[in-house]
Amino acid sequence: MSSTFNVVTSQEYKYGFVTDIEADSAAPGLSEDTIRFISAKKGEPDWLLEFRLKAYRHWLTMAEPDWAKVNYARPDFQAIVYYSAPKQKTPKYASMDEVDPELKRTFEKLGVPINEQAALAGVAVDVVFDSVSVTTTYKEKLATVGIIFCSFSEAVREHPELIKRYLGSVVPSSDNFYAALNSAVFTDGSFVFIPKGVTCPMDLSTYFRINNKDSGQFERTLIVAEEGASVSYLEGCTAPQFDTNQLHAAVVELVALDRASIKYSTVQNWYAGDKNGLGGIYNFVTKRGLCKGVASRISWTQVETGSAITWKYPSCILLGDESIGEFYSVALTNHKQQADTGTKMVHIGRNTKSTIISKGISAGDSSNSYRGLVKVQPKAEGARNFSQCDSMLIGQSCSASTFPYIEVQNRSARVEHEATTSKIGEEQLFYFQQRGIPAEEAISMIINGFCKDVFRELPMEFAVEATKLLSLKLEGSVG
Amino acid sequence: MTSMVVGSNLLVDLLSGPRPAEWASLREAAEGRLEGRDLPTTKDEAWKYTDLKALAAIPFGAAPRATVDISAYLLPEMVGTRQVFVNGHHAPHASCASAVPAGVRFLPLSTASEACHALGSVKNGLTPELFEDLNSARFEDGAVILVPKNLKVALPLHLLFLTRADAPVAVFPRVLVVLEPGAELELVEEHLGEGTYLSCPVVEVRIGEGAILRHERVQRESPEAFHIGTLKAEVGRHGQYHSRTLSFGARFSRQHPWVRLAEGAEGTLDGLALLDDQQVADTHSFMHHAEPNAVSHQLHKCIVDGKARAIFNGQVRVAPGAQGTDAKQQSRNLLLSETARVDTKPQLEIYADDVKCSHGAAVGQLDPEELFYLESRGLNADDARNLLTYGFAADVLQRVPVASVRRALRQLVMARTQAASLGVLA
Numbered sequence: 001m002s003s004t005f006n007v008v009t010s011q012e013y014k015y016g017f018v019t020d021i022e023a024d025s026a027a028p029g030l031s032e033d034t035i036r037f038i039s040a041k042k043g044e045p046d047w048l049l050e051f052r053l054k055a056y057r058h059w060l061t062m063a064e065p066d067w068a069k070v071n072y073a074r075p076d077f078q079a080i081v082y083y084s085a086p087k088q089k090t091p092k093y094a095s096m097d098e099v100d101p102e103l104k105r106t107f108e109k110l111g112v113p114i115n116e117q118a119a120l121a122g123v124a125v126d127v128v129f130d131s132v133s134v135t136t137t138y139k140e141k142l143a144t145v146g147i148i149f150c151s152f153s154e155a156v157r158e159h160p161e162l163i164k165r166y167l168g169s170v171v172p173s174s175d176n177f178y179a180a181l182n183s184a185v186f187t188d189g190s191f192v193f194i195p196k197g198v199t200c201p202m203d204l205s206t207y208f209r210i211n212n213k214d215s216g217q218f219e220r221t222l223i224v225a226e227e228g229a230s231v232s233y234l235e236g237c238t239a240p241q242f243d244t245n246q247l248h249a250a251v252v253e254l255v256a257l258d259r260a261s262i263k264y265s266t267v268q269n270w271y272a273g274d275k276n277g278l279g280g281i282y283n284f285v286t287k288r289g290l291c292k293g294v295a296s297r298i299s300w301t302q303v304e305t306g307s308a309i310t311w312k313y314p315s316c317i318l319l320g321d322e323s324i325g326e327f328y329s330v331a332l333t334n335h336k337q338q339a340d341t342g343t344k345m346v347h348i349g350r351n352t353k354s355t356i357i358s359k360g361i362s363a364g365d366s367s368n369s370y371r372g373l374v375k376v377q378p379k380a381e382g383a384r385n386f387s388q389c390d391s392m393l394i395g396q397s398c399s400a401s402t403f404p405y406i407e408v409q410n411r412s413a414r415v416e417h418e419a420t421t422s423k424i425g426e427e428q429l430f431y432f433q434q435r436g437i438p439a440e441e442a443i444s445m446i447i448n449g450f451c452k453d454v455f456r457e458l459p460m461e462f463a464v465e466a467t468k469l470l471s472l473k474l475e476g477s478v479g
Numbered sequence: 480m481t482s483m484v485v486g487s488n489l490l491v492d493l494l495s496g497p498r499p500a501e502w503a504s505l506r507e508a509a510e511g512r513l514e515g516r517d518l519p520t521t522k523d524e525a526w527k528y529t530d531l532k533a534l535a536a537i538p539f540g541a542a543p544r545a546t547v548d549i550s551a552y553l554l555p556e557m558v559g560t561r562q563v564f565v566n567g568h569h570a571p572h573a574s575c576a577s578a579v580p581a582g583v584r585f586l587p588l589s590t591a592s593e594a595c596h597a598l599g600s601v602k603n604g605l606t607p608e609l610f611e612d613l614n615s616a617r618f619e620d621g622a623v624i625l626v627p628k629n630l631k632v633a634l635p636l637h638l639l640f641l642t643r644a645d646a647p648v649a650v651f652p653r654v655l656v657v658l659e660p661g662a663e664l665e666l667v668e669e670h671l672g673e674g675t676y677l678s679c680p681v682v683e684v685r686i687g688e689g690a691i692l693r694h695e696r697v698q699r700e701s702p703e704a705f706h707i708g709t710l711k712a713e714v715g716r717h718g719q720y721h722s723r724t725l726s727f728g729a730r731f732s733r734q735h736p737w738v739r740l741a742e743g744a745e746g747t748l749d750g751l752a753l754l755d756d757q758q759v760a761d762t763h764s765f766m767h768h769a770e771p772n773a774v775s776h777q778l779h780k781c782i783v784d785g786k787a788r789a790i791f792n793g794q795v796r797v798a799p800g801a802q803g804t805d806a807k808q809q810s811r812n813l814l815l816s817e818t819a820r821v822d823t824k825p826q827l828e829i830y831a832d833d834v835k836c837s838h839g840a841a842v843g844q845l846d847p848e849e850l851f852y853l854e855s856r857g858l859n860a861d862d863a864r865n866l867l868t869y870g871f872a873a874d875v876l877q878r879v880p881v882a883s884v885r886r887a888l889r890q891l892v893m894a895r896t897q898a899a900s901l902g903v904l905a
Contacts, residue, residue, distance in 0.1 A: 067524065376842075378818075393832035397799070402827040406840055407528075411814035414843040421829055421836040 026083035032056065035184055038083050042153050042187075045160060055173035055183030062177045065311075068340035069369045069401055072309045075247050075282060080216040082185045138202070148193040149204055152220050155191035162193055166224055170253040170290045170317070178249040178311075179286040182218045186251065189219035194229035194260075203459055205234040216247040223253070225260035227293065232263040234462055245273075245308060250285045258293030258320070263301070265458055267466055270306035275364070277336030280308025287314035288344075291323035291352075299326040301457045303466040304341060305473050313371065315344035318352035318380075325354040328454040330466070332473055333366030333398070342372035342403075347380035347413070356387035357453050362398035363474060369401040376413040383410060389419040392450055394474070444471045489518060489535050490613075493649055496541050499619055505599045509607070509615035516609060528790045528822045529733065529761045534705050539677050542566035542619075542648035547641055549573045552671065554883045557637035562587060565641045567619045567650035578634055584625040585636055588653055591623045596655055601683040601711040603737050603767070611709040611735070614651040614681040621653030621680075626690075629661035635881050636664065640680065642672035642704070652680040656694075660687035660715070667695045667884055671728075675703040684712035684720065686744075691719040695879055697888070700728035702756070710736040714744040716770075721747040723879065725888060726760050727895070733761040740766070740773035750779040751875040753895050754787035754819075761790040768796065768834075772803040780875055781812045782868060782896075783819035791823040795838065799830040808838040813845070813871050861897075868896040 026037055035056055039049040064074060142149050148159060156163050173183035190206045206221065225231055248270060254262050264287075273280025283306075289298035300314040316325025327343035345354035354374065362368035368391065376383045391400035402419045424446050432442030447470055448455070455463045490513065498506055518535055519526040547565050554561075559578025562585060563570045569587035579585045588596075599615060607615070622638055640652045658664060670678060678700060686692055692712075700706045706729040714720045718741070726732050738746045752760040766775045781789035789812060797804045812821040825838040845867045853863035872892045879885040 391827075391829065393829065393834075396802075396832055398832070399828065399830040401829065402825075402838070404824060404826075404840065406821070406823045406842060408812070408814065408821045408842040411817060411819060411844050413814075415841065416843075417825070417838075417840040419825075419827060419836075419838050421827065421834060423832045423834070 025081050028081050029078045030080070030082060030185065034082050038185060038187060041083060044156060047164065048156060051168065051173065052184050055180050058174045059177065059180035059184055062180060064177050068311050068371070069367065070309050070311065070338040070340050072282065072338070073245070075245065080247060082216060082218070083187055145198050145201065146195040147198060147200055148191065150191055152189040152191050152222070159193070162224065163191070163222070166222055166253065166255055170255060170288050171251050171286050176286060178284040179251050182220065182249050182251045182286070186218045186220040189221045192223040192231060192233065194225045194231045196226040197228040199229070200231040203232045203234055205236070207236045216249065219250045221250070221252040223262055223264070224255045225257065225262050227258040228260060230261040232459060233265070234459060235264070235266045236269070245280060245282055247282045248284070252285070252287040254289035254298055256289065256291050256293060256296035256298055259295045260293060261297040262289065263299045264289070265301040265462055267303045267462055267469065268306050269469060272306045272335070272337050273308040275335040277308065281306065283307035283310045283312060285312045287312065288317065289315065289325070290317045291320050291325060293320045293323070295322045296320050297324040299457070300343065301328040301454065302330070303458070303469065304329065304331040304339060305469050308337060310339035310341050312341045313343055315346070316354065317346045317348065318354065319348045321349040322351045323349055324352070327356045327358070328457040329358045330361070330451045330454045331368055332361045332470055333363070333368045334473055335364040335366060337366040339367070340369045340371055342370045344373040345375070345385060347376045347383035347385070349380060351382040352380055354385045356385070356389070358389040359451050359454055360389070360391040360400055361394065361447065361450070362391070362400050363394040365397045367399045369403060371403040373405040373407070374415055375407045376410050376415065378409045380410050381412050383413040385415045387417040390450070391421045393421065393423050443474065447474065489539070490516065493539060493613060494616060496617065499617070502598055506616050509612040512607065513609065513612050513616060519609065525763060529759060534677065534731065537647050537675065539647045539649040542642065542644060542650050544568045545643055546570070546572065547643060549639065549641065552639055552669070554637055554667065554881070556881055556883055557635055557667065560585070560634050561637040561639060562622050563639045563641065564620060564652060566643065566648060567652060569620045579636070580630070580632060582627045582630055583632060584623060586623050588621045588623055596623050598653065598655055598683065601685055601713050603711060603739065608709060608735055610679045610707045611681055614653060614679045614709070618651040618653040618681070624656045624664070624666070626658045626662035626664050628659040631663040632665070636666050638666065638668045640670045640678070642676045642678055644674045644676050647675045649677040649679070652678065654680065654682040656682070656684045656692065658686045658690035658692055660689055662687065662690045665693045665880060667697070667881055669697045669699065670706060671699050672701045672704055674701055677705045679707050681709045682711070684710070686712065686714045686718040686720055688715040689717045690715065692721070693880060694720070694722040695881065695884055696722060696724040697884070698724065698726045698728055698732055700732065702728065702730060704729045706732040708734050710734070712738045714738065714740050714746055716741045717743040719745040723749040723875065726750070726752040727891060730757060731759045733763070735763050737765040738767065739769050740775060742770040742772055744773045746773070746775040748777045749875055749878070751872055752781045752789055753872065753892060754781065754783045754789055755785040755895070756787060757785070758787040759790070763792045764794065766795045766806065767798070768801045768804045768806060769798045771801050773801070774805045775807065777808040778875065779810045780871065781821060782815065782872060783812065783821055784815040786818045788820045792826070794826045794828065795836065797829045797831050797834050797836065801831045802833040804831065804834040804836065806836045810840040812842040813868065814842065815844070815868065865897045869893060872896065
């Protein structure tokens with residue numbers, strides 16, 4: 001019966017090209033000097049250098065975590081280039097015309113609406129290329145309603161008081177091994193500030209791209225939504241194809257004040273390595289949102305299809321009374337990919353609610369794990385959680401695991417967790433084929449049905465992309 | 480740091496006594512693994528939620544032989560099929576095996592021969608837990624049960640482990656159950672006691688092809704006791720193992736059931752824990768679907784009151800090639816007080832694609848709608864609450880096959896849930 005599901009080569013990685021741009025890089029290796037170099041290169045104030053050094057000194061005392069269900073060669077932290085920037089005459093472009101045409105072509109290939117045509121897409125984009133933010137579109141338009149959307153470096157220069165107040169307030173620099181590393185060496189990223197009562201008029205978006213073979217990418221995203229504000233933020237990622245592993249260790253911090261709402265969507269398609277597991281990105285990311293205010297809401301939606309190794313747990317700290325945390329995830333692994341991903345929902349305030357919907361699809365020789373924590377603290381009267389974790393296995397040599405941790409210290413809490421595992425049945429396929437739908441298309445439809453609860457949380461254009469991406473990734477998985 | 484020092488003393492103290500004579504190689508291997516080891520701390524993932532500091536602080540000594548009146552503990556169905564152990568030693572005066580059918584061996588380990596009964600042969604490929612090794616190194620006695628091919632034993636067998644000590648003692652009961660192909664047996668294993676003590680039983684079960692074992696495990700240790708038990712069951716092709724662990728006693732209890740299912744086998748690991756005051760009950764179970772087409776069920780329920788804590792960590796593993804697996808696991812928890820706490824972690828690890836696996840966990844309080852329904856029918860709020868709490872537990876109890884055990888447990892649960900006044904059993 002297994003003969004129907006022979007896993008063969010899937011679609012080759014579409015974004016695997018390298019852009020030949022002169023880069024301004026630091027020498028490989030990590031020391032306090034590297035950090036001083038990065039900080040000086042970016043013209044940072046002393047307090048930020050101190051923040052970095054403190055994080056670095058703490059990092060030195062920490063051990064790389066080994067509890068996740070992933071196996072990989074530990075990165076050599078001295079072989080990584082911690083700063084790599086496309087060489088440019090002036091730090092920022094005055095207009096789109098000044099951008100290196102080679103770079104523009106890269107983003108055109110990626111389909112990022114970086115130029116003025118973005119108006120059609122209606123998406124404001126911040127593009128991060130290796131280590132530095134290249135350009136931000138729509139800044140002026142957003143500024144008229146008081147929204148700040150710029151690269152992290154620019155925010156440090158223009159809005160130091162905001163950065164100082166919120167940087168590390170959700171993910172402290174000592175939080176975990178990779179967050180500490182990021183805090184020490186982060187190079188750029190995005191900053192979003194939505195002032196009181198403002199609903200962001202368009203979706204904001206960042207595109208991350210690793211281009212340099214030896215570089216790691218350590219970006220930092222900080223989103224603050226003041227009282228009553230709301231924003232939807234999209235993040236996409238790609239990298240060229242190399243046969244070495246590259247490290248991506250990002251930190252994302254979200255802060256939502258009273259009645260604010262932040263929706264954070266990711267389509268992660270870092271290079272996953274070839275079918276024998278050679279190369280690919282190590283995606284070790286710390287993402288956490290703080291629902292600080294009353295009735296605030298943070299929603300994470302992720303479609304994880306890339307990376308050789310994924311270690312990622314977008315979380316919500318539900319501090320404000322009546323705050324809401326949501327996590328919607330589709331994680332697909334194929335070939336030798338390994339993903340250990342999930343979420344943490346920490347209920348602290350009264351009447352807080354959280355929802356977790358996780359769909360894992362494993363094919364080939366891959367390993368796909370859901371790991372999640374739902375914690376109800378003693379004072380979280382009336383907390384409510386619902387979790388559903390479904391796995392689908394395609395082929396006989398992949399694996400799917402579920403590790404939900406549930407810790408309840410308040411009796412008024414209601415916590416429910418459900419998980420199921422299934423496969424695409426021969427009968428289901430037969431039914432489709434009987435009605436004239438070929439197997440390949442049938443699989444794609446079944447998978448889309450399986451992921452529907454997550455896809456409908458994605459903004460429109462991402463949902464379309466995600467659907468296409470899943471089909472591409474599984475192409476040829478069924479023979 | 481101080482606890483570590485005390486902890487190492489505890490292990491050293493427990494191992495300082497003379498090594499019992501038989502099963503030398505098993506004991507040596509266990510001692511070898513224990514050398515240089517310490518009690519686990521909450522930094523160990525498997526002990527994250529359970530702190531052994533209180534255990535480490537108590538100086539446990541060897542348990543003396545004692546004579547006890549067991550008339551209160553006799554079960555009518557099993558008057559002639561019982562083996563009783565007091566303080567870890569066999570109590571011949573209290574035991575009676577006159578009704579055991581011919582061909583069935585039901586003996587104390589101390590009279591069994593090492594050559595015939597290979598203890599420690601049920602291996603799960605994992606390093607034994609520290610407390611299992613402690614048992615292997617120091618067990619004094621226990622029981623051997625052997626049921627020959629195709630024999631269906633009509634009467635249930637009763638194993639009673641009593642511990643009674645004026646000063647803190649440690650006991651290490653050991654049980655080996657072997658069912659040859661086609662055999663059937665019902666076994667009731669009870670742990671009771673008074674005073675402060677540590678009980679570390681290890682039960683090894685081997686079930687042959689098509690054989691069936693129903694295993695009721697009742698833990699009613701004293702409120703000051705520590706109970707840390709290991710169960711290892713290997714189920715042969717199309718064999719069945721159904722166990723139910725009912726935990727009522729002990730200030731601290733931990734169960735390590737491990738079951739391996741061969742092709743077409745069936746396994747059940749049900750559990751009920753009723754906790755109050757400062758009690759802690761921890762279950763770390765492992766259901767291993769090693770071969771195709773096996774079926775497993777697990778329903779684990781905890782009722783937690785006072786400042787008690789319930790922990791459940793249930794792992795289901797479907798090995799590569801174990802196609803056609805059907806595994807179900809449920810962890811249900813009822814919190815009755817402000818200060819009660821539940822930590823539950825149902826886990827699935829699946830390495831085959833043609834499987835049906837599901838698990839669920841729920842933590843909550845009584846459903847207000849159900850309470851309202853009962854109140855609308857004239858029950859007062861307390862009675863409604865007690866009745867629903869009893870009902871939550873009764874779900875597990877009603878499947879206990881031995882009538883007297885079922886009745887005794889129902890009464891126990893009714894007393895604990897104060898549902899007795901409702902005359903549920905009338």
